[in-house]
Amino acid sequence: MTMFEELFALATSATLTMVLSADEKTGRMTINVIPKPKKDVDEAALTKALSLTATPAEFDAGFVDVLKGYREVRQSLAEQAEATQEVLQAAKVASAKRA
Numbered sequence: 001m002t003m004f005e006e007l008f009a010l011a012t013s014a015t016l017t018m019v020l021s022a023d024e025k026t027g028r029m030t031i032n033v034i035p036k037p038k039k040d041v042d043e044a045a046l047t048k049a050l051s052l053t054a055t056p057a058e059f060d061a062g063f064v065d066v067l068k069g070y071r072e073v074r075q076s077l078a079e080q081a082e083a084t085q086e087v088l089q090a091a092k093v094a095s096a097k098r099a
Helices: 003-011 056-098
Strands: 014-023 028-037 050-054
Touching: 003 014, 003 056, 028 056, 050 056
Parallel strands: none
Antiparallel strands: 014 028, 028 050
């Protein structure tokens, strides 16, 4: 996928803020991708920002792969959080029936 295709895929589950800064002296830049989940999610890991510092050439070579990995991990965490919520809800219903 291209960079914008990866950003689009990531943005389907979270509103993204991107902050870029450059350091002229070192020739490096920092990119922060900050997600804000679209749903009310209690999983703090889903709000963890991706923060990278590298040269522009390094970003050209690997940024898309890093975005893909970040998106896949977020997706897995969201799935785990959702499964946990389902189990807890089922336990709550079962407990209410016993009471």
